[in-house]
Amino acid sequence: EFYNETQAKIFLQFYEQTSRIVFNEFMEATWNYVTNITKRNRKNMFQKEVERSQFMMYFGSRARLFKTDHFQSPEVKRMLSKLQNIDKSALPTEDLREYNRLLTYMETTYSTAEVCLDEGPCLPLEPELEEIMATSRDHKELLWAWQRWRDAVGRQIRPVFEHYVRLSNKAAQYNGYKDMGALWRAKYESNTLEEDLKQLFDELQPLYLNLHAYVRRSLFRYYGPEVIDLRGPIPAHLLGNMWAQSWENILDIVLPYPKKPPEDVTKIMKNQHWKPEKMFQEANIFITSLGLLPAPPSFWVKSMLERPTDGREVECHASSWNFYKGNDVRIKKCTEVTIEDLLSIFHQMGHIQYFLQFQNLSVIYQEGASPAFEEAVGSVITLSASSHKHLLSRGLLSQEHQDSEEEVNFLLGIALEKIAFIPFSYMVDVFRWKVFDGTIPKTIYNQEWWNLRLKYQGLCPPVPRSEEDFDPGAKFHIPANVPYVRYFLSLVLQFQFHEALCRASGHAGPLHRCDIYNSKVAGKMLGDVLKLGSSRPWQEVLKEMTGQSNISSKSFLSYFKPLLNWLVNENVKQGDILGWPDYSCSFEEKN
Numbered sequence: 115e116f117y118n119e120t121q122a123k124i125f126l127q128f129y130e131q132t133s134r135i136v137f138n139e140f141m142e143a144t145w146n147y148v149t150n151i152t153k154r155n156r157k158n159m160f161q162k163e164v165e166r167s168q169f170m171m172y173f174g175s176r177a178r179l180f181k182t183d184h185f186q187s188p189e190v191k192r193m194l195s196k197l198q199n200i201d202k203s204a205l206p207t208e209d210l211r212e213y214n215r216l217l218t219y220m221e222t223t224y225s226t227a228e229v230c231l232d233e234g235p236c237l238p239l240e241p242e243l244e245e246i247m248a249t250s251r252d253h254k255e256l257l258w259a260w261q262r263w264r265d266a267v268g269r270q271i272r273p274v275f276e277h278y279v280r281l282s283n284k285a286a287q288y289n290g291y292k293d294m295g296a297l298w299r300a301k302y303e304s305n306t307l308e309e310d311l312k313q314l315f316d317e318l319q320p321l322y323l324n325l326h327a328y329v330r331r332s333l334f335r336y337y338g339p340e341v342i343d344l345r346g347p348i349p350a351h352l353l354g355n356m357w358a359q360s361w362e363n364i365l366d367i368v369l370p371y372p373k374k375p376p377e378d379v380t381k382i383m384k385n386q387h388w389k390p391e392k393m394f395q396e397a398n399i400f401i402t403s404l405g406l407l408p409a410p411p412s413f414w415v416k417s418m419l420e421r422p423t424d425g426r427e428v429e430c431h432a433s434s435w436n437f438y439k440g441n442d443v444r445i446k447k448c449t450e451v452t453i454e455d456l457l458s459i460f461h462q463m464g465h466i467q468y469f470l471q472f473q474n475l476s477v478i479y480q481e482g483a484s485p486a487f488e489e490a491v492g493s494v495i496t497l498s499a500s501s502h503k504h505l506l507s508r509g510l511l512s513q514e515h516q517d518s519e520e521e522v523n524f525l526l527g528i529a530l531e532k533i534a535f536i537p538f539s540y541m542v543d544v545f546r547w548k549v550f551d552g553t554i555p556k557t558i559y560n561q562e563w564w565n566l567r568l569k570y571q572g573l574c575p576p577v578p579r580s581e582e583d584f585d586p587g588a589k590f591h592i593p594a595n596v597p598y599v600r601y602f603l604s605l606v607l608q609f610q611f612h613e614a615l616c617r618a619s620g621h622a623g624p625l626h627r628c629d630i631y632n633s634k635v636a637g638k639m640l641g642d643v644l645k646l647g648s649s650r651p652w653q654e655v656l657k658e659m660t661g662q663s664n665i666s667s668k669s670f671l672s673y674f675k676p677l678l679n680w681l682v683n684e685n686v687k688q689g690d691i692l693g694w695p696d697y698s699c700s701f702e703e704k705n
């Protein structure tokens with residue numbers, strides 16, 4: 115019955131006013147729960163979630179009634195079509211209650227899990243277990259933490275995961291998609307997404323294969339032939355990270371020129387008595403130096419910058435929050451004083467900057483141009499912040515210049531974070547898309563997870579796995595129902611942004627020496643992208659910023675070109691092969 119455009123505009127106006135209130139109340143209730151996990155707060159969160167879903171159902175179903183074909187305004191068309199995708203809110207009430215119970219159970223199990231020593235304390239993931247995975251060089255201790263975390267989390271999530279999958283697909287179908295993977299992919303407004311992803315992955319593969327071979331050789335030297343097979347996959351507990359997703363913490367083991375070790379920025383931060391608040395101020399200083407918006411006063415009051423010491427249970431995985439009310443934006447992070455956490459804070463402050471820049475847009479457009487844009491904003495600033503030039507200018511390094519060998523050491527450090535992340539960030543949703551579309555049935559979830567870990571990352575489990583285990587459940591985004599391919603696309607996009615911002619700031623020379631700090635030109639270029647939110651297709655936004663309308667691996671490859679030459683040389687010198695033809699970590703004869 116609503117046909118004409120005028121009524122559509124009135125309908126959207128009405129949505130505009132009411133949605134801010136509903137979303138604000140929902141965000142407050144969710145925030146109260148994740149920063150103080152109690153029964154009462156959970157009940158209140160569920161109540162607000164039901165109200166939000168009823169609200170979305172009302173507007174989502176009415177938005178479908180408009181025949182927009184002959185509407186004049188593309189804006190009205192775009193807004194009405196975005197309103198129609200209401201995700202889980204499309205579920206009937208009983209299914210929705212069940213789904214929310216499952217989601218909260220999985221996320222809370224992950225957030226409150228800990229591993230107890232036979233006698234004495236129980237260790238949570240952050241910071242204790244992550245600290246062990248990052249710093250221990252005893253492969254038996256690493257195995258202990260790796261295996262016990264998976265026992266504590268993955269095994270608890272396994273029984274409910276198939277119900278989560280079933281209800282996710284039901285919700286997707288109510289929204290007109292064949293399964294939840296299709297709904298997630300639709301967010302990228304591209305009908306060539308999967309081919310584009312595959313092409314980007316193939317273009318980056320030579321970098322990864324050479325890094326993998328080089329790291330395997332280094333681990334072979336360090337842990338010996340009983341642990342490492344030079345023609346096989348690498349055991350997943352030896353890479354300095356609970357999920358082997360980024361390997362920067364084992365730079366000391368793999369350092370190309372050990373006689374010229376880089377300064378330990380974490381140690382310098384601790385010597386200079388850095389505190390979490392100062393780390394956030396440091397990121398704020400960088401961002402405002404670009405002429406972008408500062409974190410508002412309420413940010414410093416309302417955020418949770420450290421794990422509380424009053425015994426409250428909290429969700430520690432870092433996240434940034436928009437409360438759709440004036441300038442109320444917050445970060446929740448259990449910050450430790452380390453360089454890794456400082457860079458993670460830059461990532462979070464990127465999300466905050468997006469919120470601040472698009473806050474005058476319609477609520478419907480208050481999101482990134484694509485989920486990859488949201489993730490790339492903070493990470494592109496991190497690329498400048500982690501440069502030798504920047505850390506030196508901020509007093510976090512004291513050694514003036516880097517000779518060519520020190521530069522290789524530096525580039526390898528960045529490669530351990532960024533290149534290692536390529537296959538992991540690609541495969542997490544390859545796994546979930548196959549689970550959603552039924553290619554991977556529930557009987558072989560774990561076996562298929564490890565088949566993909568072997569195929570893409572060249573890793574294997576350090577001990578035999580079974581279908582009682584559910585190792586994907588040990589990674590936050592899977593119990594938390596957060597899509598992951600956004601980080602793969604962000605990995606490529608952040609270098610494309612970096613090159614464009616560096617060029618705009620007048621940088622000349624190798625990309626890895628660029629620091630856009632203080633560049634108002636770069637800041638304006640970035641701000642103009644963020645102001646658009648999701649009001650325009652991301653391809654148009656990218657074209658305006660970089661001149662290209664497609665995501666391209668060219669910038670990523672040119673950033674690491676100097677290192678690739680060195681790695682290829684090194685691997686040839688060592689006679690190392692690329693890949694892992696011995697496809698298993700045979701446990702028997704080694705341990």
Ligand SMILES: O=C(CCC(O)(O)[C@H](Cc1ccccc1)NC(=O)c1ccccc1)N[C@@H](Cc1ccccc1)C(=O)O
Nearest residue numbers: 359360431432433434435461462465488489493594596601
């Ligand atoms: O998970 C994160 C950082 C958290 C976040 O900022 O991406 C966070 C994830 C999250 C948490 C709870 C609910 C939903 C998503 N995302 C945000 O806070 C966020 C996302 C979109 C808009 C606004 C905020 N990083 C990923 C990948 C990554 C990114 C960058 C460097 C290293 C690693 C990881 O740790 O595996």
Ligand SMILES: [Zn+2]
Nearest residue numbers: 461465488489
């Ligand atoms: Zn993020």
